[in-house]
Amino acid sequence: MTVGYLPWNRPAPAANRPCLRDERNELTYAEVGQRVAAFAEELAERGLGPGDVLGIMLPNRVELLIGLLAAWRVGAAVTPVNPAFTENEAGYQLRDSGARLVLNGGPDAPSAGLPAIHVDEMRRAARGNPPEREIRPDELALLVYTSGSTGRPKGVMLDHANLDAMVSAMAEHFRATDADHCLLVLPLFHVNAICVSFLTMMLSGGQLTVLERFDPKSFLAAVERYRPTYFSAVPTIYARLAELPGEFAADTSSLRFAVCGAAPVSRELLEHCESRFGFAMVEGYGLTEGTCASACNPVDGVRKLGTVGPALPGQRIATISPEGDHLPAGAVGEVVIQGANVMRGYLNRPEETATTLAGGWLRTGDVGRIDEDGYLTLVDRLKDMIIRGGENVYPKEIESVLHGHPGVLEAAVVGVPHAVYGEVPVACVVPYPDAVVTVEELLERCRADLTKIKLPVEIHLLDALPKNPVGKIDKPTLRKALHGR
Incomplete structure (x- = not known):
């Protein structure tokens, strides 16, 4: 098996075709290859090699992707770090991942004390024979990294076989060809942007x-300027597009389709965006x-609004009691998944890996039903995770x-409904008893250790929290009380 992405x-005839661009760069396939070779040479000189990990903490830009590819070329893995993370958050991920080196935006960026390469100082031309x-x-x-019910982020281990299975399924499902052009708007520290947009x-x-x-x-202006054929986004982005004044028009005729995922979305919003x-x-x-x-859902075929479509090629989806x-079809249960796309496991967490991959299936923690045509409808989440504008926020x-x-x-x-973000914490x-605690003190503590998207929009000081019969905090009752405020 060869890695095709x-x-x-x-092939040589494609060398001069457009490959990657952003506001600073416009590179052909040949130029991308040259830039990757040069930075791979620099990484190798820094001692990065097979089995090592490179941390990349950058906003969306071409250099992030060059760094990713260069790490792979020398046999290393990459842990992409949210560039908005605090020192506390970034430090945990870099230490837990075992990263040896960081590619970041400068001396003030968190690096957990690791050696770092400034993005503007990346080697652009090879000096000898790159590896x-x-x-x-x-x-x-x-x-x-993704968090679970314990609140401690876990490193999801994805190998090239996982990525190849995922990207091949995407390309087949979307009928992607060399005539396609993706406009990437989602953050590149998520697999969605890496797989759906970049590697596909x-x-x-x-x-x-x-x-x-x-x-x-500016997004719609970019659609007019660059003439992409598709993009992938989260419901919050579509909500903000839908909020534009009715007289605001843009030429979106180049787009074959748009993907919506990462959070629940209403049928009304999908219909509105498609119509508009x-x-x-x-x-x-x-x-x-x-x-x-x-x-x-398929681009060319039966699209069932309100469902998330059938299983992608090479995967199986089922529900279990x-x-x-x-x-059987129509019954509600936990959604489970099989396929070559399923992760290798959680880094250094064998017990949690065994629980999540029990019985040879990926236990999603989501509840849904599958109809007679194989289309999945999500009903609820077993976990308490909050999805704020497509970003996972973990209460713990x-x-x-x-x-x-x-x-x-x-x-x-807990999460409460929000008109734009879907949910907010x-x-x-x-x-x-007798302790002096203020809302501002608590907010200040949160601001110091948490990314903005994780900050509670409200903090209520209460005399007691609702409890269930076994003494645990009753979050469903708490949600209902907050929804009624």
């Missing part, structure tokens, strides 16, 4: 235009542990920060 392996080696499918490619285009011989951030008007902007909307579903996506029995992580205040006895964080805190 490496841009320097394209040449075959990239094996079983080599670790990505360590993408590299496998297909298409091109990728990288936007650093999203703004509704004229591109087909396909909703999908997946987990980082499944290398991004496992189900998606609490006892682990497989359920926020609760741990709140519990760090010496005056806090109990803390519970709200915290309820019970102080110790």
Whole structure:
């Protein structure tokens, strides 16, 4: 098996075709190959090689992708770090991943004390003979961090075989060709952007235009300027596009389709965007542990709004009962997944890996039903995770920060509905008797240790939290109480 999404392996006639661009760069396939070779040479000189990990902490830009490819070329894996992370958050990920080196934006960027390369100082031209080696499918490619019920982020281990299975399925499902052009707007520290936008285009011989951030008007201006054929986004982005004044028009005729995923979306929003902007909307579903996506409505075929579509090529999706029995069509149960896309496991967490991959299936923690045609409808989440604008926010992580205040006895964080972001976190805190605790103190503590997107939009100081019969905090009751405020 060969790894097909490496841009320097394209046939010679494709060498001068457009490959990657952003506001600073516009590179052909040949130029990408040269830049990757030069930085791979620099990484090798720094001692990075097979089995090592490179941390990359950058906003969306071409150099992030050059760094990713260069690490793979020398046999290393990459852990992509959210560039908005605090020293606390970034330091944990870099230490836990075992990163040896960091590619970041400068001396003030968090690096956990590791040696770092400034993005503007990356080597752009090889000085000798850059390392040449075959990239094996079983080599670790990505360590993408995602949190679980414990609130401690876990490194999801994805090898090149996982990525190849995922990207091949995407290319087949979307019927991608070298005529396609993706406009990337989602953050590149997620597998969605890496797989759906970047690697699918590299496998297909298409091109990728990288936007650093999203703004509704500038995004549509970029669609007019670059003429992409598709993009992938989260419901919050579509909500902000839908909010534009009715008189605001843009030429979106180049777009074959747009993908919506990462969070629940209403049928009304999908219909509104499709009607207003004229591109087909396909909703999908997946987990980082499944290398991004496992189900998606077809671009050409039956699209069932309200469902996340059938299983992608090469994957199986089923629902199971609490006892682990497989359920018939129409029955509601936990969604489980099989396929070559399923992760190798969690880094250094064998027990959690065994639980999540029990019985040879990926246990998603989501509840859904599959109809007679194989289309999956998501019903609920087993986990307490909050999805804020497509970003996963884990209550336990926020609760741990709140519990760090010496005056806090109990803390519970739940998601409440929000018109734009879908859900936002709200915290309820019970102080110790006679302790002096203020909302501003708690917010200041959160601001110091948490990214902005994880900050509670409200903190309520309460005398007590609702409890269930076994003494655990009753979050469903808490949510209902907050929804009624």
